[in-house]
Amino acid sequence: MSAPPARKNYYSASAARRGLLQFALGKIVSAVLGLAFLALSVRLLAPQSYGVYITLLAGAELFYLVTGLGLSTVAQRYVAEYRLKAVAQDFTSFLRRQLRRRVYLSLAALALLLLAWEPAMSATGLGLGRSWMLPVGLLLLGWSGYCFLEEVMGACLLQGYSQTLAALRNVVRLLVVWYGAHQPSGLTLELMVWAEALVTLASWLTAELLVMRWARRAPSAEGAVADFEAPDMDAVARRFYVVQLAGQAYGINITKMLVMRLLGAAQAASFGVAQSIADIVRNYLPAHLLAGWVRPIMVARYVKNRDLGEVALVVNLVLKVNLLGLLPLAAAFLVAGDELGAWLSNGHYPKLGALLSVMMLGLVLQSLHLLLTMVALTLESARASLRATFAACLALPVLVLLVWQMGIMGAALAMLVTELIWISVAWYTLAGQGHRLHLDLLGWAKIAAAAIGGAGLGWWCKSSGLGGPGAPGTILAALAALGLGFAALVWILRPQREGEVLLVRQLLKGGNNKS
Template sequence: MQAAYRKHYGLDAVRKSLAHFLVGKTFRMLASVTVLLLLARVLPVEQYAVYIAFQALIALLDVLTSIGVQKVLFRYLPELRATGNNRAAYRLLFYGMLFRLLVVSLLFLAALPLLPWVARVFNVEEWIWLLPWYLLVGYLRLGAFWLSQCLESLLWQKESQYSMAVGGAVAALVMVYLAVVGELTLERVVLAEGLGESVALSLLVLSWVRRWRQDQQRAVGDSGWWRENRQRAVRYGLWSYLLSQSSLLYGSAPNRLLAAHALPVSELAILGVADSFMNLARKWVPTRMLMSMVRPLAMARFAATGDFQDVTRLSDFVFRINLILLGLPVAILTVAGPELLAWITAGHYPEAGYLLMGFLLVLATQGMRDLLELMVQALEKNPILLWTNLLQSASLLIAVVLLPVVGLWGLVISNLAGTLAANAIVIARLRGLGYRLGWRLDLTAWIGLHCALSIAVGLAVEKGMGSPSMAVVCVVLTYAALLLLKPPLSRDETQVVTSLMRRRLVARPAEPKSTPSLGAVQD
């Protein structure tokens, strides 16, 4: 078992995967930023608002079609690989993806007769002819995303990241060309995205088959694993399905759809810009970007050792890195949000500046939520999450009440209140079951202090010099200097980060004392 763990999830395996992970994520980020800037700057406001509604519908269908299979794959693929049961892992991946593809295909077909009603409710009747085509794009996108996450669970970062990066690059390049020749319209955006998603999905399938054929140990393991663990896996999948449906009314898609129904097109477009940048940030902050590395590592390590503190230490470390990276844009947007968004969107959406700052604060609380879910999933205590998901969904009612009073800020307030309350309940339940989190709150407090001091410096410069650009520069320099003077990391965490940067990690899971643990409680 230890040999299989070291081979597939040891520190040396992580180091090798990390390079592909970072390169692929970087190119995917560049493609995503390119598309976002093009659409915000070039696409007419009315068409951009329709595009935002289309995206929200696909995200909602993603939740509705979350039947629990994907969560089962994320939970048990790392466990099977870490314990050397390759045959069962490959079978689970193949049949799991096949079953989900069948169910999702049927559900997407069932949605077609409802499109006229959907278009009427969300004020996109003028573009109803395009909606079925965007459903096809969404179908391809979800398939590629699911498969890429499964490959990431096996730490096949090269195959997963590069395939998605190439698909994103194809879509971005087509849109750049259309913008240059002055032909970037909503229907052509849908065509470009469909082409990119098709390329990504094709490359992912080919990479999956190639890695399977190259694995000389693919037949090693117990083919009867599913029979012995079927009840356990099905129970886990059913709870995962309930959890996904219980959070149906929380998040980006419900926010957009509520705004599409209740607000003018101009405000929906403002929300679309702020929410798109927030979703972009969500993809690249560690609690999401590194989740494809953190989840399999945590699950594999927990399967190999059974030590819950391994999961909490890793989660605490990732959460603080998350806050460090979010602290800088929050400070910048607090000081010069409207000016920055006016420059980015060619003067179309300056009002999105402060709104984006608010959503980034929500994102910080969601980062903690993601890591708490990881802990609960490792323990297979999914019932803990059910009631808190329902609480988060119910927070949308706060937004319904606040939208006429404070506008789009009602969404920020409701999302923030729902997530904070849900996180507090999960932490209390874990403690009640005897699972101590042991997070370094003292180190977390330093991040808040660094952010507050940077904001104070930026506001002082803005008031004294009247230059938003100079204020932003001072915020960046102050924040960086404070992080260097007092990094919010323990000594062991600093050693691990330094080793990763120098590419000198050595896999020693059998000798934990010689290898610093992420999130260790030493100063």
């Protein structure tokens, strides 16, 4: 008799460490490539064209979220559960069904959009003619497929695949910018959109081939059973889809499109440059590194142990890591953001410092928002997210008013208001359901105090004018003083707690831990 097929623990500590290492290395490479692409594109593309390009990408993200009908929740929550509990063949079939469903939804929504092309272009302020239907349609189709597979790869701890594809995408985009710069007409919006569409399509198809190949070859998880089903999956996915849909009413993508509609392409470009820098911080740099990696770990551990205390420990640890990166960045942009924006854009966008600083504070709140969403998703508590999202939607008139009265700074401030509303309502709703998460406010305050102290030191160094006001030497000295002051104050104040240190040691310790 042949031996039964080997079983595997897909969410062990060693698997988590391997995923984290792949994630970290990939993010570092993508950060360098992404920053290079941003610097070249904002220098070479006219502000009006860059504003349209940024708004199109925001529309692609909206298209993915709106047309998913709950598939994003399936990827984030139930792919990991099926990987744990379903035998390999059933997991592969489940995954194939979800991938096909994503394609069918995209094609149906795309057909409706193309039928209503002219009203859609008028409503968004983009004003693109029918000649743009093919590249924009391909972009939307590829974007929705690739974004879904990114979430699937994250849930399966396939960060090696996702980060390699992200790096290759940025390499190709850089080559396109370089090619456009050497053409007689220069870098054009049409070239950028076509390149984005084709690169995204290729990334989607490659990712699907890699994921399905892995799924067919991977053995069942330890404890997996035949004919496993998650009976609440569709209902939970629908509830969280309503949350996602309502959340778009005040989210960054709607904000970008609102800036485009009310303020025009030039202001949309300035806002888009600042938001692109914020996106690099959020998606690529260590300040937001753990958020995408920790979701499947949180789901797997809670499914196994049902320990809310461990979930709270992970939330506090991840947010502190984010704060250690985001708050000094907010301080640095306040001190030297104008000079950075002018250098990055070759003088096209010289006044971004205050806007970037506010956006870093917004990322702090978005980090906590993301973590609380992960907690609600892990606990299968759509009520917390639903109440918080509808409460934040009430601030939509505030968003419109602030954009109208204060321009792009008003848009950034409105995002802070909506995030504060969302976080407050979500936390209190979870607490009312018996899921009271302990948040280490004192530890967060210590990191904030260190950032404020570092900012003061950096500002003093800059105002002293060593080497002349605005000179590169002065800016570098100010940033160095800020960084050293922040590090010294963090070391003195010690915001970490013992349980967090032990968790980090457990995740980073090599070898034989199978937990």
